[in-house]
Amino acid sequence: MGVKNISKLFDGSSYEHKKVVTFADLKDRKLGIDAFNQLYQFLSSIRDGTGQSLVDVSGRVTSHLIGILTRNSALLQNGVKPIYIFDGESHPLKSREKKRRADVKKTAQIAYDKAVSEGDTLTAQKFAKQLNYLTPQLLDDSKRLLTYMGIPIIDAPGEGEAQAAIMVKEGSLWATASQDYDAMLFGSTKLVRNLNITGKRTLAGGRVIDIKPELLELNVLLNGLNITHAQLIDLGILLGSDFNPDGISGIGPKTAYKLINEFKSFEEIEKNNTKVAEANIPYEEIREIFLNPDTHKAVKVDTSLTYDVEKIRSFLVDERGFSDDRYLRLIEKTGREIETLESQTSLDDWF
DNA sequence: CAGAAGTA
DNA sequence: TACTTCTGG
Structure with a gap:
């Protein structure tokens, strides 16, 4: 959500x-x-x-x-x-x-x-x-x-x-x-x-x-x-994120923004607002999820893949019963457009 | 969702 | 033409 x-x-x-x-x-x-x-x-x-x-x-x-x-x-x-x-x-x-x-x-x-x-x-x-x-x-x-x-x-x-x-x-x-x-x-x-x-x-x-x-x-x-990125995260936690989906009752966008502006960080808000304090949200851990999430680093995007008209056709039409009347033209047209774009790109590279 | 077909 | 409804698998 x-x-x-x-x-x-x-x-x-x-x-x-x-x-x-x-x-x-x-x-x-x-x-x-x-x-x-x-x-x-x-x-x-x-x-x-x-x-x-x-x-x-x-x-x-x-x-x-x-x-x-x-x-x-x-x-x-x-x-x-x-x-x-x-x-x-x-x-x-x-x-x-x-x-x-x-x-x-x-x-x-x-x-x-x-x-x-x-x-x-x-x-x-x-x-x-x-x-x-x-x-x-x-x-x-x-x-x-x-x-x-x-x-x-x-x-x-x-x-x-x-x-x-x-x-x-x-x-x-x-x-x-x-x-x-x-x-x-x-x-x-x-x-x-x-x-x-x-x-x-x-x-x-x-x-x-x-x-x-x-x-x-x-x-x-x-x-x-x-606000800063860190404050946007705190704001998200106040409003309710996937990691604290209930949010805090009585605190919507307006109040949350006001609190961030006034107190600057979740810990300071917690000290000054009983509703926030009582919600007892593990904000440090949630912050860490947003700031330092589990990801693969330095992933390269594979640019060598190609559009294969026949594989698309046989999967959708032969295997899954798609109408070739309805989709084959689209599949083929896309293939042609990609080729046109690629030839233009290689020309651009040349000059 | 997106294109085709139908409607005015 | 522009807008609504239908169809796909």
Whole structure:
């Protein structure tokens, strides 16, 4: 879930904390995509009219494969360089957040079953979207397709966002791409949100709004809030992060920001605010997770991978029953566009 | 989610 | 043309 309500700190603020970008603006940029974050999005949004995941003839989910194919086709055609970063083991402090998510699913499952038995399809759809599981099969399939598309994969030892962040800091990636702001807390200097094509999103209320890719920069954010990176982390802990998901009752974005401004650090806030003190949050340990997370250091991005039209086709069409009518043109066009871009790049290099 | 098909 | 609804696996 990331840091609770952190966007409320920036939204409506006087400074420009984000700027809208196009895929053209991201040309030749290596983006570290938070794989789990994106796969969950695909799973919850790519569904049929009854709210069920799309599946192949033997019942295997294919929603994520459609998402990976279509999204990355657009990126690759525009010369954007996606790199998928998968989560590894989570920190022990995340267990509470994991339990919270499991409980949400349990509740959703009960509500789903009830809606189905009552024939309430609309409610059933709503809860079905919350019942997503990243199974080993699903992760393997994702990695297979990405590999066939020539897209590098990195398995993080811990949080994917932390791995992406360190690579952005080290310069091997240009930005982290995720919907969550956590990458900023992990120190990613750039974050791309809403990395989508159509720019439309259906909100909970059913209304459709325009969503465009946007770029956030850590230094802009910190300057705008007039705080340091360490203080942003403390702010995140006050609001409630994945490692203390309950946050502190009665302390939202406004109060948290005020406290940071007044007392500068978590230890000083704790001394001066009983609510914070009573919450008894292991802030030093959480800080350490954000400042010094478990990551692979000095990872190089493999740039030797190639886009393989035939492998993509045979996996999706032969093995998973995708319609060649619907997808072959896209697969082939992307291959041609990549070749065009590569020949242009090599010409640029020559001159 | 994203493109295709349908509608006005 | 612009906007909404449908479809995919």
